[in-house]
Amino acid sequence: MSNTQGVISSISLSARVRPAAHVLGVRGGGWNAVVNERGSVRLNDDSSVLDWHIAADDRWHDPSTEPSVRQTRRAGVPVVETRVRIPGGDANQRVYAVADAGGLVVVEISNESTLPIAVAFTRPDLISSRTPSPRGAQGIELPANSIVFPVAHGSTLRVALRAPNNLVADVDVERLPSAEQLQKGWLKAVEQAGYVIVPEGAVAPLVARLRSNALVLSGHELQGWSQGATCDVANDSVAYILTLQELLRMGEKLTSDASLHHIDHAARLAQCVETLLKENKKASPLPWDVERALFAAQFVFQRMGEHRAADDVATALLRLSDSAEPPNVMPTDIRAIAWIEEKMVALQRDGSVQIFGRGIPRLWLGANLECHRVAVGPLHTVSFGIRWHGEKPALLWEVTGPAGIKLTTGKCDPTWTSVEASGETMLLGFV
Numbered sequence: 001m002s003n004t005q006g007v008i009s010s011i012s013l014s015a016r017v018r019p020a021a022h023v024l025g026v027r028g029g030g031w032n033a034v035v036n037e038r039g040s041v042r043l044n045d046d047s048s049v050l051d052w053h054i055a056a057d058d059r060w061h062d063p064s065t066e067p068s069v070r071q072t073r074r075a076g077v078p079v080v081e082t083r084v085r086i087p088g089g090d091a092n093q094r095v096y097a098v099a100d101a102g103g104l105v106v107v108e109i110s111n112e113s114t115l116p117i118a119v120a121f122t123r124p125d126l127i128s129s130r131t132p133s134p135r136g137a138q139g140i141e142l143p144a145n146s147i148v149f150p151v152a153h154g155s156t157l158r159v160a161l162r163a164p165n166n167l168v169a170d171v172d173v174e175r176l177p178s179a180e181q182l183q184k185g186w187l188k189a190v191e192q193a194g195y196v197i198v199p200e201g202a203v204a205p206l207v208a209r210l211r212s213n214a215l216v217l218s219g220h221e222l223q224g225w226s227q228g229a230t231c232d233v234a235n236d237s238v239a240y241i242l243t244l245q246e247l248l249r250m251g252e253k254l255t256s257d258a259s260l261h262h263i264d265h266a267a268r269l270a271q272c273v274e275t276l277l278k279e280n281k282k283a284s285p286l287p288w289d290v291e292r293a294l295f296a297a298q299f300v301f302q303r304m305g306e307h308r309a310a311d312d313v314a315t316a317l318l319r320l321s322d323s324a325e326p327p328n329v330m331p332t333d334i335r336a337i338a339w340i341e342e343k344m345v346a347l348q349r350d351g352s353v354q355i356f357g358r359g360i361p362r363l364w365l366g367a368n369l370e371c372h373r374v375a376v377g378p379l380h381t382v383s384f385g386i387r388w389h390g391e392k393p394a395l396l397w398e399v400t401g402p403a404g405i406k407l408t409t410g411k412c413d414p415t416w417t418s419v420e421a422s423g424e425t426m427l428l429g430f431v
Helices: 179-191 203-217 222-226 237-249 265-279 288-304 307-318 335-344
Strands: 021-024 033-036 041-043 052-055 070-073 079-086 089-098 104-112 117-121 147-151 156-162 195-197 345-347 353-355 369-375 381-389 392-400 407-409 413-418 422-426
Touching: 021 089, 021 203, 033 089, 041 104, 052 104, 079 179, 089 179, 104 117, 104 147, 147 156, 179 203, 195 203, 195 335, 203 222, 203 237, 203 335, 222 237, 237 265, 237 288, 237 335, 265 288, 265 307, 288 307, 288 335, 335 345, 335 369, 353 381, 392 407, 413 422
Parallel strands: 353 407
Antiparallel strands: 021 033, 033 041, 052 117, 070 079, 079 089, 089 104, 104 156, 117 147, 195 369, 345 353, 369 381, 381 392, 392 422, 407 413
16 A cells, blocks of 8 residues: 555556457357457357458468457457458458357458458358359468458458358348447447446456356356356356356346256355355455455345345355455456456445445546446445546445445545435545
């Protein structure tokens, strides 16, 4: 901590992880595709890889080796854009998945150069409204049955690959949702769980990636939940519990008598809680992520209707030592969501909620901060904004759920507390 009360002097929220592979799919669909850092696509049915090549005015360009390849995952959701520099501009590939027509992976190639190009694909089973060139690929060696499409200057080619077990015969690819529509839909889904606005631009895309990956993979067996993750969700009790909580926050259904996608989550959750309590019985201090997982377990049990189990977890947590401070560096797995919420709005063991209870990062002083609909238990969400008047932060807040939940601001302003559902106040300044 800094010598200035309520200010965190050292904190790192960059978490700029560039995954080597992006998981694409539809919500709970039971199938997925993986797009690598060069735009190659593989479905999870072990079928052949779909590679792409660009014939420009100068030569064939292979994205797997071109040094000019740039890739982004738009807003963190499962819409991946890969650009290749060609004479006069870029060839821009967009890949995303839709549930339409039995499930499809859509690949769009936009010619953002000043000259016409041709695009070669290494799988012949693509769906397109266009007829491939009868000449095939000229001047390059590609796998047998590769197909080629011309793409005029300023135009976009759209093709699609059927999801595993998709037997739908008639598909009109031109009527499928666009990448922009998919991006908006995914953002709506992940932000249903609440979101924060902070100066560091990497936070929101990382949270969106973690949540959308969880939604895509929730239709798989538990071992498949670790695809695209930096932890083994199936064998990491904390990660598993936090993932369950995020799925429920985003509207997935889970009850004690109807398991989510054929996994007995009620039994597994109980086992994970028992493991965490046993392993940390004598831990001093209690790891911060274990405490967050035990809060999450209470949330999940309550949502399942297992109120007694939730109460038992709360009682057991009271017997453990106080928790440690979260690390200064933001995690890169599902713990990242719990980490940022711990910094901004965190449920406490006595049922109260702290807003910036550990202090405001020095780099955020003077910046407008927002928190929207973050769950602080199964019945309540908290939203707030911080606006600055010189060195004094003004807090505006709103609580949804049963009346009476207590708000405090911890080290940020130890003098303030409220049980009102909404309001605004001026907090102590930082001098």
